[in-house]
Amino acid sequence: MASMELIIAGFGGQGILFLGEMLTQAAILEGKHATWMPAYGPEQRGGTATCTVVIAEEPIGSPVVADPDALIVMNRPSMDKFEPRARAGAVLIVNASMVDRPPERADLVVVAVDAAAEARALDKPQVANMVLLGALLAARPVVAMESVARALAGHFPPDRQHLVEINVTALTRGAAAAARQLPGAASARVA
Amino acid sequence: MATALTDRVLMKGNEAIAEAAIRAGVQAYFGYPITPQSEISEYMAAHLPEHGGAFLQAESEVAAINMVYGAAGAGARVMTSTSSPGISLMQEGLSYIVGSELPCVIINVMRGGPGLGNIAPSQADYFQATKSAGHGDGRNLVLAPSTIQEAADLTLLAFDLADRYRNPAMVLTDGITGQMMEPVAFREGPSLPREVPAWATTGAGDGPVRLINSIYLEPEALEAHNQRLQEKYRRMQVEVRSEAYLMDDAVVAVAAYGLTARIARTAVDRARAKGIRAGLLRPITVYPFPTQACADAAGQVAGILTVEMSAGQMVEDVRLAVEGRTPVRFYGRLGGVVPTPPEVLAQIERLLSEVKAR
Structure with a gap:
């Protein structure tokens, strides 16, 4: 899949901007065009956080997306706000740990992952965001998992390189959880 | 020169502007923090001294633009950056710089107004940027990037144009372009060789007297000065893009x-x-x-x-x-x-x- 217009939304502190940055960086490593746009503001941990990522083979026009074809919603207010805006056929990745209702729309490809539980199973609650990114890439392989792994390796400084592995494991778990809900989805592999 | 897409680095617009300015050979940066452009100051504070340049956080935007005025008069390649309310504070100094015909680069990462407004993106400073440079009949050269790549390229160009016309060049952008990230490739090296201009007031003491000023008390003399400026603005029309x-x-x-x-x-x-x-x-x-x-x-x-x-x-x-x-x-x-x-x-x-x- 060559292009994606993604909105990631939830609480500040859930790693939303980081998730978006790693996806954007992965796209760039593949030679694609990509934009990363934070909903910047007087935000703080616990406030709302939104990040828009556009990936394309051609130069990107608008970094602003009104009608996303992919969504990651990490809490209930984000589900309520963004579900109605998704394009028909969009993929909706739901953080089931924080979203206590099913989607209302029937025209979306929905994957619900208990990201907190998956991350707890790894003894690393901070990687719930990577679980959800893995789920997204299982449903919409806009970049290869290997590219996200390279983006992570490029992000962490030498004394924190050990964090790459746990993040990649979280990606894989998320992808596997999504694959179980997506019969047609290719099983995710990480080099 | 084509650059492979994979050679690009992912950067915020504000960071790309700052990096481009350093590569353009900026020698001094003066500024005062304001959202949504503070990453420019932050980047300059971290990196400009490594390149032998001077970073100074001024006590206000009024001070910052007057530091730009002074450093430009001494022949330094110099810049400031701010967001809308800060540009309003800089209007007086900007007018003096235009009147004194000094080159400098000014970045305006526009936010919502009027007044304190908010920190969200805006383009409501267009009149202020394009119709005057402070009071008087002065003009800025104004460049308006649409992508992060262009923000870097136009920052480089702004230094060239400022030098070529001895006039402030403004990069007019907005909060989203400042805050968003996109891959960017930088051109290598400074754009123009930078020597201390012949008109600069360097305090050398052994040369001819040089005076940089915007005061012309005789109306006929000020009119003649204005006519020269207007002729320059007409010449600047070839820079249209x-x-x-x-x-x-x-x-x-x-x-x-x-x-x-x-x-x-x-x-x-x-x-x-x-x-x-x-x-x-x-x-x-x-x-x-x-x-x-x-x-x-x-x-x-x-x-x-x-x-x-x-x-x-x-x-x-x-x-x-x-x-x-x-x-x-x-x-x-x-x-x-x-x-x-x-x-x-x-x-x-x-x-x-x-x-x-x-």
């Missing part, structure tokens, strides 16, 4: 600059997908304004839609260029609200149905 996107067979054109132009570009693509022959006319310089490009478009299309994050500022320049030859309509969002591609598409369709009904 614009981009035409899908304009060759367009029956309707969108005119927009900066962030709004790339939003409009997506709307134009969507219009084309629906069989509407839409095009985009994008000013890259907003002073000098691409009057001829607008006039040429007016002879071709059935209508022009101008889109801005303002109540309608650039649209006045579009109308002046078009001179009534084709309808010019306006769509704007205010106060930090950003227009979306579907909104712009709806306005394109509305304009089209309006001109068809005529």
Whole structure:
């Protein structure tokens, strides 16, 4: 899949901007065009956080997306706000740990992952965001998992390189959880 | 020179502007923090001293622009950056710099106004940037990047143009372009070899007396000075730059600059997908304004839609260029609200149905 217009939304502190940055960086490593746009503001941990990522083979026009074809919603207010805006056929990745209702729309490809539980199973609650990114890439392989792994390796400084592995494991778990809900989805592999 | 896409680095617009300025050989940066451009100061504080330049956080924007004035007068390649309310504070100093004919680069990462407004993106400082440089009859050269790559490229160009015309060059951008990230490739090396200009007040003591000033008490002398400045602004018109996107067979054109132009570009693509022959006319310089490009478009299309994050500022320049030859309509969002591609598409369709009904 060559292009994606993604909105990631939830609480500040859930790693939303980081998730978006790693996806954007992965796209760039593949030679694609990509934009990363934070909903910047007087935000703080616990406030709302939104990040828009556009990936394309051609130069990107608008970094602003009104009608996303992919969504990651990490809490209930984000589900309520963004579900109605998704394009028909969009993929909706739901953080089931924080979203206590099913989607209302029937025209979306929905994957619900208990990201907190998956991350707890790894003894690393901070990687719930990577679980959800893995789920997204299982449903919409806009970049290869290997590219996200390279983006992570490029992000962490030498004394924190050990964090790459746990993040990649979280990606894989998320992808596997999504694959179980997506019969047609290719099983995710990480080099 | 083509750069492989994979050689690009992912950067915020603010960071890319700062890095481009360092590569342009900026020798001194003076500024005062304000959202949404504080990353420029932050980047300069971290990296400019490594390159032998001076970073100084001033006590206010008024102080910062006067430090720019002083350093420019001493012949240094110099810049400041701020956001809308800060530009208002800098108007007096800017006027002195224009009157004294000194080169400098000023970055305005526009936010919502008037007053303290908010920290969301805006284009409501267009009049302030393009119609004057503070009080008096002065002008800024004004460059309006649409992507992070262009923000870097136009920052480099701004230093060249400032030197060439001994005039402030402003990069006029917005909060989203400052805060968003996109891959960017930097041109290598400083753009122009930088020597201390012959007119600079270096305090050397052994040369001819040099005076940098903007005071001309005799009206005839000040008029002559103004005539020289006006002649310079006429020469600056050759620096006009614009981009035409899908304009060759367009029956309707969108005119927009900066962030709004790339939003409009997506709307134009969507219009084309629906069989509407839409095009985009994008000013890259907003002073000098691409009057001829607008006039040429007016002879071709059935209508022009101008889109801005303002109540309608650039649209006045579009109308002046078009001179009534084709309808010019306006769509704007205010106060930090950003227009979306579907909104712009709806306005394109509305304009089209309006001109068809005529």
